[in-house]
Amino acid sequence: MIIKYFSRSFFQTSKAVRFTFDEIQDCNSNLNEKIEVAYGSQGLGLAIVSGIPNYSRMRHQLLPLAQKLASQPQEYLKTLEQPSSFYSKGWSCGVEQFKGKFDKSKGSFYNNPIYDEFQPLNVEFQDQIKKGNLIRIPNVWPRKHIPELEGAFKNLGRLMVDVGALLAYHIDKYIHSKCNTYEMGKLYRFIRTGDSHVGRLLHYFDGPNTEEWCGWHNDHSALTALTCPIYMNQDKIMDYQDKEGGLFAKNRFAEIVKIGMDPECLAFQIGETAQIVSGGIVEATPHCVVKSDETVRLGLNRNTFAVFMGPVFHEILNVPQGIDKSSALNKIAYNIPPLLGRWDQDMTYLEYSSNCLKAYS
Template sequence: MLNKIFIRAYFQTVKAVRFTFDEIQNCSSNLNAKIEEAYGSHGLGLAIVSGIPNYSKMRLELLPLAQKLAIQPKEYLKSLERPEAFHSKGWSCGVEQFKGKFDKSKGSFYNNPNYDTPHDLGKEYEHLIKKGSLIRLDNVWPNRIPELEGAFKNLGRLMVDTGALLSYHIDKYIYSKCNTYEMGKLYRYIRSGDSHVGRLLHYFDGPNTDEWCGWHNDHSALTALTCPIYMHNDKIVDYTDKEGGLLAKNRYAEIMKVGMDPDCLAFQIGETAQIVSGGIVEATPHCVVKSDETVRRQLNRNTFAVFMGPLFNEVLNVPKGIDKNKALNKPAYNIPSLLGRWDENMTFLEYSANSFKAYS
């Protein structure tokens, strides 16, 4: 209850730094000042990109399908689950733990937007695959909603492509602050990473018993997020959630409500980029809350995120000459510490597996 009063009274809506698609697709744009404002030591760790060709149409084609999928019969949804892949593909609901309870407040549908079949990782990973600690499964598509596959891939690939353009400028900014940073590293991760994860999310309507998603950092390098659509049953409602939705902590651990425009994509820094930049860009602690107004109007929330990371064998080190402690999360953020999940010379695969355990 106290928590809810606090949300109403104090969470200020912040306007994220906005890039235009035209400026990020121009390699010669000097966006260092804006990148610093968005992702640097005083930034929110989140920025938006406007004017992305075809984005609005693709968003409206995909997001309502989250609701359409979530209301399918339980047995059908069960057939789309892949517990053997730790639910990293297909349908998942009530599997993640949140505050010690299984989270049934949302349903997720995961796939790789770029590749239906995972790449062969080669001999180096055979022992992990044999041991069962690395499971690589094909994408799973629901035959009852045939339009979902194309809509998911179209939007997911657009988000990856736009993320790559933005990361080119984030790289330039990091390099301007640290000349031992490998120029173009994040761009390389996003272009060559073969395990990007698209997550179509449906947050169910229902009583306001808890947050929809607790405080965390993404462990990706960069996460792309759509502005959500709210629906009453299967009808899209023209609604802006003034009190709930996405909240983020700024660099002073103050909680801010993130204002998003429907025609923009948001990009958040994840811990992988924080590590390899030695903390020059910082991940964004964030959560999703359900407001009383959303509950009163019986609205469900539908959104799509794409988590972009490097190849699994990429070693995550801070740039030469930077103290590794600069890459750690600030204790004031009150989220799982990076210590114990990451250390120098660790691969992205090891770090991801540790993070997965820490959050489950």
């Protein structure tokens, strides 16, 4: 039961810090105060952006296709799986592990929204890929059965990356104001030049309440963009907002907070890569997705889309000069896989990503 773990006596609903598209588009805006409230030592590690041109239309074009894809015959979905890439491309269901159990509560469709094929790597990094059992493969699209999915996925994914880069520029200014050895523009560079971005179209299945649609975890990317979900009953879009379930996060005191989010906004969460390179000045957000009793009773599926933005694979992930690496580590109270077991100084983003994929598979 949801009450057992998420009783109203144990969590509060929190509206995230809101930025408008116009203010983050202005490079001369001083948003440090709002950035600190959202992402600093007392923040939630999450903010929302409103007023994004064309976003609402693109969201409604893509999210219902998660339902359509998940409803395809299993034999066809099998042809979209890519186990050699740790299921980081194409269709994936029941291969991630949370609490030692395979997660069959949702289906995911992964692709890079910017590049259909990766740029060639030099021999050194080709060897690292083999050593880490990672295979960089081209995007996989269901062109035969759902030809409209490719364009909708890319259009919304690219918009989310563009908005993420604008917000990252202001996060960079805030980090640099706290640490003058931090490379100004680093997160912006990661997002603008990175070829490792991953779009994840998510379909959470209806059915018996298993308490969590997605277990507690951190994103290992630099910045994650996340849409507000669309709930559906079979093929019908429902005008529904979940008052008890949905996205939950842990604040800086490891208290559980339900995230209040307007449908027309995009959410942006700090990931562990930004936490590392900022030396902990900004901190990743442990989060999970809860299935409420009401969504079970109404027979609702949950559909959403996330884009995980990271640097090029050969980027070295170090804390800024003068900051101890311990400042970048996760709080023990967050109760997620320790960062130190997956990252250390002078590690490339490729090595770190490989370690993270193994930790959750």
